[in-house]
Amino acid sequence: MAIYGKESICLLFGDIVFYCSAHMLGIETANRGLIMITKPKTVVIVGAGIVGLSAAFHLAEKGVERIVIVDKGKVGDGSSIRAGGIVTMLQDNESAIRARSRSLDIFERFSSILPGYTFHQVGCLNLMREQDFVNSTTLREIQTSLGARIEVLRGSEIQQKFPDIHTTDEDFGVLDLRGGYSEPHRYIPALLAKVRELGVEVRENQALVEFTMAGEVVTGVITRGRRSNEPETSTDVTKTIKADAVICTVNSWANHVLSGVGFNIPMKNFIHERFVTKRFPTQPILPAINDNVKDGYVRPTDDNRLLLGTSAHNPDEFVIPHPDFTFSDLQPDPRSLTHLKEHFTNRVPLLQRTEWDYHRVGLISFAMDSNPVIGPVPGLGNFYIGVNFHSGGFGYNPVAGLLLSEYVVNGKTSVDVDSFLPDRFACVDTESYQSMPLKHHDILQKRH
Numbered sequence: 438m439a440i441y442g443k444e445s446i447c448l449l450f451g452d453i454v455f456y457c458s459a460h461m462l463g464i465e466t467a468n469r470g471l472i473m474i475t476k477p478k479t480v481v482i483v484g485a486g487i488v489g490l491s492a493a494f495h496l497a498e499k500g501v502e503r504i505v506i507v508d509k510g511k512v513g514d515g516s517s518i519r520a521g522g523i524v525t526m527l528q529d530n531e532s533a534i535r536a537r538s539r540s541l542d543i544f545e546r547f548s549s550i551l552p553g554y555t556f557h558q559v560g561c562l563n564l565m566r567e568q569d570f571v572n573s574t575t576l577r578e579i580q581t582s583l584g585a586r587i588e589v590l591r592g593s594e595i596q597q598k599f600p601d602i603h604t605t606d607e608d609f610g611v612l613d614l615r616g617g618y619s620e621p622h623r624y625i626p627a628l629l630a631k632v633r634e635l636g637v638e639v640r641e642n643q644a645l646v647e648f649t650m651a652g653e654v655v656t657g658v659i660t661r662g663r664r665s666n667e668p669e670t671s672t673d674v675t676k677t678i679k680a681d682a683v684i685c686t687v688n689s690w691a692n693h694v695l696s697g698v699g700f701n702i703p704m705k706n707f708i709h710e711r712f713v714t715k716r717f718p719t720q721p722i723l724p725a726i727n728d729n730v731k732d733g734y735v736r737p738t739d740d741n742r743l744l745l746g747t748s749a750h751n752p753d754e755f756v757i758p759h760p761d762f763t764f765s766d767l768q769p770d771p772r773s774l775t776h777l778k779e780h781f782t783n784r785v786p787l788l789q790r791t792e793w794d795y796h797r798v799g800l801i802s803f804a805m806d807s808n809p810v811i812g813p814v815p816g817l818g819n820f821y822i823g824v825n826f827h828s829g830g831f832g833y834n835p836v837a838g839l840l841l842s843e844y845v846v847n848g849k850t851s852v853d854v855d856s857f858l859p860d861r862f863a864c865v866d867t868e869s870y871q872s873m874p875l876k877h878h879d880i881l882q883k884r885h
């Protein structure tokens with residue numbers, strides 16, 4: 438197997454690794470991490486959220502023989518099970534629009550091949566004020582040219598189409614007709630069942646503690662955790678898994694895990710909360726809504742409820758204190774529901790007479806430029822990451838898994854998403870960025 442990097446070529450014969458200067462060999466190399474050029478036999482994925490599961494699915498479809506996912510907790514129990522599940526392709530840059538368009542294709546496909554899962558393509562309405570609508574004219578042209586199907590609705594037109602939304606003449610709506618939502622508690626088990634059916638090994642309660650390396654090449658992982666399927670009291674076990682490629686999909690935990698290979702991302706985490714009402718007698722008539730006027734979002738659920746979410750009440754960054762941290766350590770913030778009631782009761786009058794049922798709190802993770810970080814890690818062989826999906830990782834997960842599988846198996850992607858590559862922060866002083874306490878509004882705002 439040959440792997441090439443910025444300045445060196447690495448030849449692997451079994452366990453033996455040879456390094457040569459790329460310059461000496463006269464080979465032009467990518468300045469973007471080390472690229473594998475033969476299909477790997479074993480791939481380990483660290484992190485069993487929706488991005489890790491999606492990567493496993495696509496690798497299995499590409500015929501990778503052995504795929505092992507490890508997670509320090511239960512499948513989906515990071516941000517994934519807490520997500521609102523809203524998806525739109527109306528993003529603010531070309532890479533993101535292209536990527537989301539592919540995600541929508543895959544959601545449509547998953548809806549027919551994953552038993553128990555449905556993609557609710559009810560549309561995603563992006564609400565804004567007139568000035569923002571005018572400012573985004575060129576962006577809408579780009580979105581349309583890249584395959585978006587949109588309908589523009591103003592003031593009362595919105596209410597006529599969706600009677601359970603209240604709008605004024607100041608509201609402008611851009612409806613993404615391909616958008617909609619998924620129920621995470623149906624999607625995750627359905628995707629998990631599918632990857633298991635495809636032969637993927639899923640090891641829960643096994644935390645990555647170390648990467649194994651041969652020079653600049655990642656050769657596997659060491660995990661520690663409880664023996665699978667045994668009670669919590671059972672003895673801890675340490676396991677080494679050798680791999681031809683390792684993919685890291687640990688989202689908010691990225692820097693804790695990546696510090697093990699000396700790579701860090703300029704990134705910030707923020708608390709995000711979402712609430713679900715009790716059932717209404719009939720299905721509320723509204724699409725999924727990204728409400729930029731009210732600073733939150735609302736959507737129907739598949740069992741006649743409303744789901745609402747926001748980060749607006751708590752702008753402070755959240756620093757993950759240690760690698761073993763779990764989201765069950767996060768406490769609900771009383772200000773979040775107050776914010777949603779104040780802002781959304783007028784928007785969705787049904788909320789005046791509702792009771793609230795349950796609540797989820799998690800983290801959303803932003804790279805410095807608010808774009809996801811997907812691709813090979815610069816300077817390291819056989820090592821890939823897919824992290825920092827802001828509040829849009831549900832929308833990204835199908836394509837993120839596809840892209841990761843393409844990097845690993847083909848060395849290149851079928852969607853042009855170069856602006857997501859991890860090497861884009863090469864000139865950033867990451868340590869200074871990490872030590873700077875930032876507020877949510879200091880970072881480029883992105884909703885789903």
Ligand SMILES: Cc1cc2nc3c(=O)[nH]c(=O)nc-3n(C[C@H](O)[C@H](O)[C@H](O)COP(=O)(O)OP(=O)(O)OC[C@H]3O[C@@H](n4cnc5c(N)ncnc54)[C@H](O)[C@@H]3O)c2cc1C
Pocket residue numbers: 483484485486487488489507508509510511512513514515516517518519520521522523524643644645646686687688689690694709710711746760797798799800801823824826827828829830831832833885
């Ligand atoms: C309340 C809320 C609402 C949201 N709503 C939406 C929405 O409507 N639409 C949308 O598109 N996105 C939404 N998001 C964002 C979305 O949920 C995330 O971007 C997405 O789930 C990220 O998936 P992931 O697989 O990358 O990360 P995660 O699901 O967080 O998975 C990471 C996994 O890594 C594991 N891990 C960490 N460290 C280790 C280790 N050392 N060893 C092994 N495993 C490890 C964790 O246990 C975890 O399971 C929302 C997020 C929140 C919190």
